Amino acid sequence: MSTTEPNLSISNPHPEDTDVIQKVALVVACFGVLILLAAWANVALDAAIFMPIAIISMIGGTTVYGARSYLKQPEGIKNNGVWHFSLTSRGAFAWAVGILLTGFYILLYWFPGYVGFVQSGENQGLVALFDPLSMAIKGRPASQWFMYGTLYTIAILALGMKFIFKYRHNRYQLIRTISVMIAQLVFAYTIPEILAALNYNDVTTTAGEYAGYYDADIKNVWPLDYDFFYSYHLDAMQEEAYQPVGMIYLIAGMALFLVGTPVLTYLIGKRWYCSWVCGCGGLAETAGDPFRHLSSKKLGAWKLERWLIHSVMIFVFVMTAVTLYGYFTGTSSVFGLDIYSKFQKPYGFFIGAIFSGIIGVGFYPMLGNRVWCRFGCPMAGYMGIIQRFKSKFRITTNGGQCISCGNCSTYCEQGIDVRAYAQKGQNIVRASCVGCGVCSAVCPRGVLKLENGPEEKRYDLPPIIIGNESVKISD
Template identity: 55%
Template sequence: MIQKLGLIIFIAAFGLFVGTLGMNNFVLTNEILEKNIKAEQLVEAQQQFAPMLDKNYSSLFGFASDITAGTSALNKAYDAQQAWNKKYAEDTILSIVKASSQGYLVDNKGIMFFLTFGMAIFGALLFIIPEAKQSPGIKNNGIYFNPAMNRKWLGIGIGTFLILFYICLYFGPQYIANWTMLVDPVSKQINGGEASRWFMYGFLYTISVLVMGIRYIIKYRHSKYQIIRTLSIMFFQTCIAFILPEIMSNLNLPAADLKNMWPLDYSFFFNYRLDKLIAGGTFGIFLLVWGIALFVVGVPIMVYFFGKRWYCSWVCGCGGLAETLGDPFRQLSDKSLKAWKIERYLIHGVLVFAIIMTIGVLYTYFTGSYNLLGFIPTEWLKTSYGFLIGSIFSGVVGTGFYPLMGNRVWCRFGCPLAAYLGIIQRFKSKFRITTNGGQCISCGNCSTHCEMGIDVRAYAQKGQDIVRSSCVGCGVCSAVCPRGVLNLENAETGTRVMIAPDVLLGNQI
């Protein structure tokens, strides 16, 4: 009964959240243009937007479309003039739309925040917490028949919503301006200003990890490893990735996610980032040195002792969202040999792309030339990587495809940092998952719930250690094994069982 009530509250809050896109009227004025654009843009903007000035729009979509069309026309003119510093960015367009908003949502942001986010969180917790009365662990109770967890209508609907959300977030934040306004009260409490699209996204991201993290802990509460690991994920996302950068920004310091590193943080060596760090004085130089030392020194040392799990399953925000919000979809990962072949070429191809792009960016930064080796345009490399990998792959596909391809699509097929960590783990690491084939009953729980597409059961049946570059050491295969066949261990590299015996006989394993 409590769970049904929680589901009803969550659905109602989510419906209201979507419905806020239809709230507010929008009126563009000269005062708004003066406050939100550069002085040298004002005359041209007033001419371009003259038909819109003081006109009352009742639709966010209609107003945002007209603003977008106007700024696109101006940007084309600036391209022709090579006046790229005058071009309108998505964040500027979003600020104009927010400033033009009028109506109930604008005047009652606190109430609407409570009725949407607050009630959604409350409903989700009512739905999740009663599961603690059930026995812990996996029960194989029809996940492949659940319409949300097996590429059926509900899962496709969730995936479609996530894909559309990410497209708007990256390429048209003005179309979800009302959602950004909903978190203005939180933003003002933390940093004193209105929410940007990235603050709104960070808030949604963090809340998802926290709420679904509680669900994850309840589900796997029989495993101390899973409890501690999930608490680590929740801490790093909330404190290090979300709150700390806002505090840095409030103190007029360069803001940074201290756990994020190149090549996952592909823009680390972009000129504006380097200039900002250098201009930040001692603290900025510290962040620059910290960022370089983390992937040059920290990664090899930590992976040698603990495998890539220290980052991918304990620290990383992408992995944290996949483990918590994406946990219901982990069984959808493709275990086929064909998928594994695609995975190897794709993820290492992205790593190579990231390296070449970064070399080009640094070459331009130090030489002022925009052509690497005389013929490779470095700006094209940068924008192409940002669009294809930073936006489409990691965002739209990486999260939007949870209900379609499993929860680790980005980590498995696209993350260049995962590729870097995996190469070290495969050849020089103490981490492995040991198996006891004599105890395996071939239930298949381990393979079903492996989010990285590893056929764990095949290794277990052979008594062969699992030493795969893709394995993120989440430990769920061990947590769902009814016979204790699988164990996560750190031992000397020479003790790995890489070749299975020809015949397995009970206690000989």
């Protein structure tokens, strides 16, 4: 095989040892992490100096390591031994990482003091390390959420570069990865923080968090941004001091849910959001890429997926309806039930924190990288219904070329048994598919193709039929 052609064959499951450049890059990246740990342990560090060093080290070291790991190999996706490493095969290392991530999220949500956030006074530990950056952007000390948003963005940028090197042979993967990196850096991180600097709102929620129309990731939309219709949010967007931006943001958010989301999903499927824009999807596709093969392909998992995601959708619809009823009637209860304690707080605790945060990310090493997107995200569920029944998007298959290698099913992060469709030559039209295109990227025979076409032909017979009449081209 020519070295200029993508090598899609199965390679040695035991990758070559790292070279000197990779080792140095790994040390540099680990040095950045060491700075974070030292700050967390309250080691005296000059945050103005060590914070940028940590960021540059983590992004730079990871980028060089990824480049050296993949650019010295032929293009193409190969069996790189994912089932031979403890981290990616649910081994002891995977459980350790999962426990650490889960513990970090628990502290972040309910015990922010343990990561250094001080409500009244000077921050300490890990949060204090990011005070200079927060002061530079919005003139206020960092919160635990600013620290988390910064680390989240660093992870997507650094590991996004690694993803680009790995899938460099596939134009679709390059474009969508760059898209999620830009969406996270610009629309989920930079712009909201700049808006916070320009119009800081001192109104606080019942949880003691600062509110304001800029408070949410501006590329999020209800129902993913479930507190969009909370009273403090609606009030903030209508305050005179925030006009006209506040009202524009309110109208745009509602229009995106009511008009933009259905139209875009009809035209190109839910991939426009889940794989190109969403921050949860961005982290899953970059930091979570090594774990995509861990998603269960069992029918039982598919049934559980449908029950859970639609239950969450019902929950958020009921909670939002009750919230709006209370807002417009001026009451704090409905049918004798307190709106905050019986509807908003349970949703925020069980879905907004435990499901989307702790389980959604902390369980990457055990359940795969799209646990939240597959089983819980109400936005994905909403778009999935449209994609399943009223969309032009599908993945077409050429069953006559399938060799049943199973790469497509193995690397489907949504747990779809893609090979079963490919073997029958059937179009893949599933509500859960996020259109990441990795199934097509890892196929050695070009069997799969992501398409937008006439809606009525999504369920037609495949282009190649194998049966009693041998092989023929369908009409």
